Amino acid sequence: MFDESSSDELVAVIADSYREESKLVGRRLAAVAELLGRRTWEAESEDPDCGYMIVTGLQRTSAEVAAAMNLPPGTASTLVANAEALDSRFSKVMAVLSAGDTDWRTVQIILKRTELVRDLSVLAALDSRLSAGVARWQSWSRKRVNNTVDAAVRALDPDAIRERETAEDNRHFDVIPVGNGTAKVDGVLDAESAVIVDEKIAALANGVCPQDPRTLDQRRADAVTAMAQGITLACRCPACSNADTPAPTVDEARGVRTVINVIADQSTVLGIGNKPGYLAGFGVIDAEVVRRMVERATLRVLTVPTVPAEEMRRYQPTAAVERFVRMRDLTCRFPGCDRPAERCDLDHTIPFNHVDPSKGGFTTPNNLKCLCRQHHRLKTFDNGWHDVQLPDGTIVWTSPTGRMYCTAPGGIELFPRMGPPACVEPKARRRNLSRERAKRTARTRERNRTLRPINAEARRVAYAREREIEYRKDRNRQRNTLMFFKGHRHSKSPYMRWVNDPYESETLPPDWQPPPEPPTPDECPF
Incomplete structure (x- = not known):
């Protein structure tokens, strides 16, 4: 394409395409913001207090954006939130982006560093100040842009500048290593150990009563110490703290049973093939890892279960049906969603008839699929989305605008047959x-x-x-x-x-304090 172009022409193409990319991003965000406004208006027409709706306008928009761009739910929600913030808070900066005079990376920094600003007059002043200077930041480093935005925010609203916090306030433990705060638990484990540790920590963290004042992340962090000591995690709610309960024993903690599911081809298990396996909730693993795990595992042949007429008219699937559907789907079946099947609900594609189960909506593998709780609620409570399940497990989705998306079972791409989660009917949880x-x-x-x-x-x-x-x-x-x-x-x-005088020590004790600063005079002496 560019064989006859000079180096200067190549650089010009790169610069021009980068500018056009900024214009396209601005156009996309404007479209997302407009779609959000329409979906929010629809939600308000259904419920005047739409802040407590089961499926809000933000969630409806995020689902359509995720399907159109093939994005995970979290990424789509972030994109919609950024579009809404840019449209409502920084309209002048958005105009600069749409004109191609700045890039999306710089705009993201502005949105991130100003997310705590709430005063409308401060936002208007920041929008005017930053939009006037953002076009000159093209050659600036990320740190310099951060400092410039922080300086503008500090001058107008100091409380919106994030201050460093103590490590105790950021307690967390993740099996997949992440860094955050001044102290972190970091490690790299093999796939099997990671799942076992995660299961045990989750069991300990969820073993306290619902009144425990700690967040889930804090309970998981405290569960690491409890697991190392071989005891259960003590509840910190007032009722349990004041009760005369005996201290947990080692046997109680070791009673936590860990179950992990591995899917593998028969030839791999027998050692005559090297096809990779799949560790549920983790991903693809090598054949050698599969054979090492098989040594202490219970083996089951995964086949399409036969469901008697009596069981297919029950709302809850059998263990065999549940296992097969999870292994067949591997992830949530909504377009773009990659949440593991183990954390999903089982959804009836044709709704289960609770009044007369014999009239349809049977609990069979060809009418069940994995949906995460977010998309299960969306499908159940938002009438704009429709789905059809084909005999091979493919789901054909139709969005509120009439667009169609197909999602195939992830297990079929790896193995000839695959599997399922417990079918839980979503409850209407109203949140603002x-x-x-x-x-x-x-x-x-x-x-x-x-x-x-x-x-x-x-x-x-x-x-x-x-x-x-x-x-x-x-x-x-x-x-x-x-x-x-x-x-x-x-x-x-x-x-x-x-x-x-004698030589002075060139180190200071930890408790050394500088002399107090002299008082500032009320008036200048001159």
Whole structure:
């Protein structure tokens, strides 16, 4: 394509295409924001207090965007949230992006660093200030853009600048290593060990009563210590803390039974083939790993289960049907969703007839599929989405706008037959996501307000310590110079009388504090 082009022409093509890409991103975000407005209006027409709807306008829009762009649910929700924030909070910055005068990376930084700003007048001032300068940031580093946005936010709304927090406030434990805060638990495990550790931590963390005040992440973090000590995780709710309950024993903790599912071809299990296997909830694993796990595993032949007429008219599937559907689907069957089948519900494609089960909606593999709770609710409570299940397990989805999407069972691509989750009818859980987000923002702003003077004092002390050490080193160098020229004779100069003092330590004790700063005069003396 570019064989006859000069290097300068190639660079020009790269720059022009990058500018056009920014324009396309701006156009896409404008379309997403408009779709969100329409879906929100539809939700409000169905329920005046739409903040507590089961399937909100944001969730409806995220589902359509995920299907159209083949995105995971979390990525699609983030895209919709960014489009909404850019459209409602930074319209002038969005205009600069749509004109191609800045890039999406820079706009993402602006959205991230200003997400705690809530005052409309402050947002308007930031929009005007940042849109006027963002076009000049093309050659800036990410850190420089961060500092510029933070400086603008700090000048208008200091509480919106995130302050460093203590490690205790960020307690977490993840089997897949992540870094966050000043302390982290980090490790790399083999697939089997990772699933076993994750299962045990989840069992310990979920073993406390629902009134425990800790979040799930904090309970998982505390469960690591409990697992290492061989005891169960103690509940911290007032009722359990004040009750005279005996301390947990080692036998109770070891009673946690771990079950993991591995799917493999028969030739791989017998050692006459090297086709990879699949570890449920983790992914594809090598044949050698499969054979190593087979040594202490219970083997089952995975086949399409035969469902008697009596069982197919029950809402809950049998264990064999559940296992087969999970292994067949491997993930949620909604377009773009990759949540593991083990964390999904089993959904009846043709709804189960609770009044007269003999009239259809049977509980059989060809009428069941895996849907995560989010998309199970969407399909159940949003009449805009429709699905049809084909005999081979393929699902044909039709969106509210009439677009069609096909999703095939993941297990069929790896093995000739595959499998299922417990069928749980989704419950109507009403939440106001906007109010919850506003409360989290208010808590973060209050925490920033509290931490700001603490961190400022810590920075002042650290700077003073560095200066004191440098001063001592400099004075010791002066004493060495005096010793070199005059030996042990003292200097008689009226200046720098400290040069005759003994050598000073060039390290400071941990509790060293700088002298207090002199009071600032109320008025200038001149």
